[in-house]
Amino acid sequence: xxxxxxxxxxxxxxxxxxxxxxxxxxxxxxxxxxxxxxxxxxxxxxxxxxxxxxxxxxxxxxxxxxxxxxxxxxxxxxxxxxxxxxxxxxxxxxxxxxxxxxxxxxxxxxxxxxxxxxxxxxxxxxxxxxxxxxxxxxxxxxxxxxxxxxxxxxxxxxxxxxxxxxxxxxxxxxxxxxxxxxxxxxxxxxxxxxxxxxxxxxxxxxxxxxxxxxxxxxxxxxxxxxxxxxxxxxxxxxxxxxxxxxxxxxxxxxx
Numbered sequence: 641x642x643x644x645x646x647x648x649x650x651x652x653x654x655x656x657x658x659x660x661x662x663x664x665x666x667x668x669x670x671x672x673x674x675x676x677x678x679x680x681x682x683x684x685x686x687x688x689x690x691x692x693x694x695x696x697x698x699x700x701x702x703x704x705x706x707x708x709x710x711x712x713x714x715x716x717x718x719x720x721x722x723x724x725x726x727x728x729x730x731x732x733x734x735x736x737x738x739x740x741x742x743x744x745x746x747x748x749x750x751x752x753x754x755x756x757x758x759x760x761x762x763x764x765x766x767x768x769x770x771x772x773x774x775x776x777x778x779x780x781x782x783x784x785x786x787x788x789x790x791x792x793x794x795x796x797x798x799x800x801x802x803x804x805x806x807x808x809x810x811x812x813x814x815x816x817x818x819x820x821x822x823x824x825x826x827x828x829x830x831x832x833x834x835x836x837x838x839x840x841x842x843x844x845x846x847x848x849x850x851x852x853x854x855x856x857x858x859x860x861x862x863x864x865x866x867x868x869x870x871x872x873x874x875x876x877x878x879x880x881x882x883x884x885x886x887x888x889x890x891x892x893x894x895x
Contacts, residue, residue, distance in 0.1 A: 658746045659754045666758035669728075676728065679823075680719045680766060687833065688712045688770060692777045697833055702864070709774040709781070710859035711832035716766040717792060718852055721759050722799035723823045729755070729807035730815035738894050748894070752804070759800060763792070783862035787869050791862070794877035795855040801884025802851070808892030826852040831860075851880045 653661070670676050691697060692705040699707035732738050742748050771779075807815050828834065830852030836844050847853050858873030 653745075655747075655750060659750050659757070662741075662746060662751060662754035663757035663761070666755055667761050670724065670758060670762055673728075676724050680716065680724050680762060681769065684712050684716045684719065684766070684770060685773060687715070688773060689777070691833055692774075698835075698838075700835060703778060703780070705774055705777045705779045706781075706864050707835070707860065708833065709770070709779050710863045711830075711856040712770055712774075713767060713792075713859055714795065714830075714852055714856035715827060715832050716770060717763055717795045717855065718799050718826065719823065720762050720766065721796045722803040723819045724762075724803075725755065725759055725800060726803035726807045726819040727816050729804060730810065730812040730819075733807060733894065734812035736895075742894050756796075756800060759796060763796060767792075781863045782866035784868065787862045787867075788859060790874060791855055791858045791870065791877065794874060794881055795851065798851045798855075798877050798880035798884055801881055801886075801888050804888040804892060805884055808888060808894075826850065831856045849876060851877055854880075 670680075688705075688708060691708050692703075695704070697704075729738070738751075741751055746754075803819070806818060810818060826832070829839075829847055830850055831847070832852065836847060836853065836857065839847060848857070854873040854876035858870040858877075861867040861870050861873070
């Protein structure tokens, strides 16, 4: 009696290949979802073009596009890492997708890594598109690219942790409503379009502690004013990232 030989040999693929395959799948699903594209691409693009072309909000001295572009980049990060990821993950949890994926050879941390990689790929595409449009509108950026990169990475970590925390603790319908509500509130009160100095001083102090405010203000200080490393804003984003990811890891429910 001979032992059968199978080609290819049955078994799980190497872990890096599994994570890469899942990340590609997550990215394709995101790019095929019309609602997600509206949230992550269309809305930030329309806001950038509209408010840069029409004098609706007083953005202070200089060109409107120089003030608006950093805030719109921050909004793009929030829309993908927080709102989009929270809604998608919440409904995957509701329909049992996460439960089934958790029983596959891909470990749970590998699934979260793949989701994070998908978010980063989407953000790169967003940033390329928004940057091209901003340059066409006359944007003149300054500052240290390393500072911009650190702000974007920490902002992604902060919003991703908060999005996963919401998706893993609330029902899918509640996540859908809450994520969109938070998106709208932070769009208005996070210094994305309306300058923070338009708010009362006491309100400014509170709003300045929000992750969207830290990200948009930090990007604006670097890209518009050519400032050095924005340690204060990086610190705020770092705290939000640690707290959000730790809370998501502790309270996330897969079923």
